[in-house]
Amino acid sequence: MDRCKEEELHEARLKEALQRMPSDEQIEEMGSRFKSIGEPSRLKILFALAGGELCVDHVVEAVGGNQSAVSHQLKTLKAARIVKCRRSGKKILYSISDWHVMTIIELAKEHLGCE
Amino acid sequence: MDRCKEEELHEARLKEALQRMPSDEQIEEMGSRFKSIGEPSRLKILFALAGGELCVDHVVEAVGGNQSAVSHQLKTLKAARIVKCRRSGKKILYSISDWHVMTIIELAKEHLGCE
DNA sequence: CTTTTATATGAATTATTATTCATATGATAA
DNA sequence: TTATCATATGAATAATAATTCATATAAAAG
Numbered sequence: 001m002d003r004c005k006e007e008e009l010h011e012a013r014l015k016e017a018l019q020r021m022p023s024d025e026q027i028e029e030m031g032s033r034f035k036s037i038g039e040p041s042r043l044k045i046l047f048a049l050a051g052g053e054l055c056v057d058h059v060v061e062a063v064g065g066n067q068s069a070v071s072h073q074l075k076t077l078k079a080a081r082i083v084k085c086r087r088s089g090k091k092i093l094y095s096i097s098d099w100h101v102m103t104i105i106e107l108a109k110e111h112l113g114c115e
Numbered sequence: 116m117d118r119c120k121e122e123e124l125h126e127a128r129l130k131e132a133l134q135r136m137p138s139d140e141q142i143e144e145m146g147s148r149f150k151s152i153g154e155p156s157r158l159k160i161l162f163a164l165a166g167g168e169l170c171v172d173h174v175v176e177a178v179g180g181n182q183s184a185v186s187h188q189l190k191t192l193k194a195a196r197i198v199k200c201r202r203s204g205k206k207i208l209y210s211i212s213d214w215h216v217m218t219i220i221e222l223a224k225e226h227l228g229c230e
Numbered sequence: 231c232t233t234t235t236a237t238a239t240g241a242a243t244t245a246t247t248a249t250t251c252a253t254a255t256g257a258t259a260a
Numbered sequence: 261t262t263a264t265c266a267t268a269t270g271a272a273t274a275a276t277a278a279t280t281c282a283t284a285t286a287a288a289a290g
């Protein structure tokens with residue numbers, strides 16, 4: 001293909017790309033969700049919770065690290081509405097609230113190492 | 116369910132969770148991929164490239180921001196092997212190389228606002 | 231060659247995020 | 261009521277990441 005035609009094609013593509021581009025709010029929303037799960041300990045927390053609700057110190061055992069750090073990370077995940085919690089006696093039980101996100105994580109895991 | 120039984124159940128869950136937990140390398144790998152796409156301008160770049168390859172200044176037009184910043188972001192995406200590039204004359208054309216990641220992004224977009 | 235165009239790069243700065251530590255809260259048990 | 265257990269929180273610090281600026285490189289045009 002000659003240079004000029006190629007250039008026209010790319011211009012057209014750019015126009016289409018701009019039309020399909022999600023809104024800034026959508027981009028922000030998606031970005032912040034991906035950011036929430038783009039951190040090793042938070043990912044681990046989600047894998048730990050994938051089997052059902054766990055109390056904080058079990059989460060701590062599952063992911064390692066100290067209680068305070070895990071608590072902060074749970075807070076981040078809760079703010080992103082990926083997990084939720086309820087109290088039961090003196091324990092607080094955390095669980096996945098957004099299974100879409102979990103589906104995406106499982107999908108990503110399946111794709112690992114198959115390129 | 117009484118407290119004691121509940122505790123047993125949770126212990127069992129923790130054990131299962133630990134067994135299902137991906138290896139540290141897998142967690143790292145997934146985390147770094149999610150991190151790469153957990154940033155608004157990089158996400159925009161990927162949506163821009165979803166329609167086909169574009170040269171850098173078209174990407175700059177599509178996402179806004181300055182040339183250097185976009186170049187650094189492209190570098191990040193390339194390091195994560197999510198995009199690739201080739202030279203054509205004096206332009207460098209970027210394109211998606213990991214369509215799994217793009218599938219995940221599209222999926223995430225579809226899920227937005229449907230909870 | 232020299233200039234221009236397109237892109238990349240490194241270093242410095244700035245901004246964002248995570249971790250730690252000390253302490254607070256809230257529920258139960260004694 | 262007091263002590264204890266489980267968890268949360270805020271502030272300080274440490275670590276990581278993004279942006280900018282100046283400059284480098286590589287190809288093409290003149």
